[in-house]
Amino acid sequence: MITTLSPVLCVVGARPNYMKMAPILRAFDEHHPALPWVLVHTGQHYDHAMNERLFRGLRLPTPQHNLEVGSGTHAVQTAEIMKRFEPLVDDIRPSCVLVVGDVNSTLACALVAVKKHVPVVHVEAGLRSGDRAMPEEINRILVDRVSDRLYTTERSALDNLVREGVDAGWVHFAGNVMIDSLLSSRPLAVPPVKTLADHGIDPALIADGRYGVVTLHRPSNVDDPEQLKRLASMLSQAAERLPLVFAIHPRTRGNLEKFGLGALLQNPRIALLPPLGYLEMLGLMSDATVMVTDSGGLQEETTALSVPCLTLRENTERPITVEQGTNTVIGIDAALFVRSLDDILVTGGKRGRVPEYWDGNAARRIAADLYGWLQQRGA
Template sequence: MCIVGARPNFMKMAPILRAFAEHQPPLPALLVHTGQHYDASMSDQLFADLRLPRPDLNLEVGSGSHAVQTAEVMKRFEPALDEHKPSCVLVVGDVNSTLACSLVAVKKGVPVVHVEAGLRSGDRRMPEEINRVLTDQISDRLYTTERSALGNLQREGIAAERVCFAGNVMIDSLHASRPQARPAADTLKAHGADPALLRAEAGYGVVTLHRPSNVDQADTLRLLLETLRAVSERLPLVFALHPRTRANIERFGLGGLIDARRMVLLPPQGYLEMLGLMGGATVVLTDSGGLQEETTALGVPCLTLRENTERPITVEQGTNTMVGRDVQAILTGVDDILAGRGKRGRVPEYWDGHAADRIAADLHRWLHDQAPTP
């Protein structure tokens, strides 16, 4: 049983399911969508963009507080687990559904497999960090995206024998989808924006913001919007607005900080649209973990508006620079990129489009080894 619940999971699961189907012998899988992602239209578009098969089961949990959502996933997943009796439950990433389904499985004696294990920001204030740590503790087989993750797991008492370095399945999706990426000009036209903006001498930047620590407090959001306005004076910005961010801009009365001549506001974009926007960008400013990885794979400079990252390889080897909410660091970072001094980086090991193939091969061996002797 393979679990998805929210947008980041879809990009990770699509190549895994393809690799399972193409493996010899094939690994039969049942796709369970918990319904944690509450925007049905966005979910539908992402499934289509990623060529992800329709879910076999949709638990239709919807939104709610962390406690409510986690509890509701557990309650609805348990009967499905009892009915289908899988050989293992495979979870990806660090959303509430990841932890909730893992807890149900381990208490039922069903092995848990965690893809994207061992990533740590060191910040326990992030709900995702709690989900990561706890899921890894109760997983039987753990697949990592970078070699440093093994050290994180061993420090937490997880034996190296349970861990397999497979690479980054997010980058599998990027490789598979890049030829179908939607041109940035087409995306702007579809939303009534002038694509001439993209042809500015300095190019253009892409912005995403969604983390509560950045958008839920009026003073913090005001500071970031004022800083982005200053950035837009250097190069135009395309801002894909998360619903939470848009609502808070309206709630705090901060719409006046948006310079409509230099900042294009878009609704949440599909995977192929974001891929096209990022691929042509001069710089990406974001607080998203996934975009840190994708910009590194694309060779596009990234300024991360956070104080920490669970993906340090994007800083050590890739194109990512941590700038937090330091106004001067953000502006200096943009100026350096425009002057040609931005990070070039390199693509990390096993970010080659074949991580899911390695997972399928290892999981087949591992499940065979776990099978009871006749």
């Protein structure tokens, strides 16, 4: 057994990573003895002002290293991250590289680590949608196959991993670190009326307490003009039933303008907001009547908050949110969307239950297991 560990090299690259990494770093600091860590931001998401707000809201430390990669095609971005990450691995000589989620940064840094014989630890392993047209699905599969320690958010993820040839002994069910962030941050959430007012929207829009929150960003939904037109029309219809607060991703906003579809959302019952900070979005979600999204993470968060969620995708890599939680996957079926929305307005919709180990302690379980695992390896 060793007494001093080399640092755990922790990677973030995009907004969903931040929510997962924040509680992990706190758990590393709180563990006895503490696990040393170094945080690197690849710069995959590079809006510095938004990053600063998110880091502050999540109480996530400033990364010691920023690779400032920026945007590009999947191949270009992945290659550039690998090129800039490799010297860091050589310099820091970490006990392991810890990656979270399924973005390009996750895959790129995992590939660098495994080729340099550095153990790879994947948090949020084993999630599968079965849809290989999703870039994230490819990232998930590849990262899990090269990882040495895999932490899952739900028990069914183990079946996916074993079916793909991963040794069950490498997998540890720890729970959902996204929910750790949500539960610890909920008392700090910004009230919805303040968020609207801060963005120049009359809070009277949600005065009766019933409103929906919308996010859309998946390329399959927003990059095709016909698909985006259909979705915008569906949202316009929904606004006749209840007001909507739409936090528009830059990609989505750009395509609405590019395809000349902005007028479809020029509706007094639709509040169009820029991307929001974590605490702003958390406040909106917590009080919402319904969430309408194509985000994987928001499917989980609404389940934890007991808020009905309508997912505008044909599948989900988080089936537990459907089986146990509040999520309904409806694709882009306009008639089903209206029926589902009407049901929520009449009955309150699915409330579900909070899944096992979505209790705010997932990061602590990861820290305890990882410390023991690294000790056994003599890292």
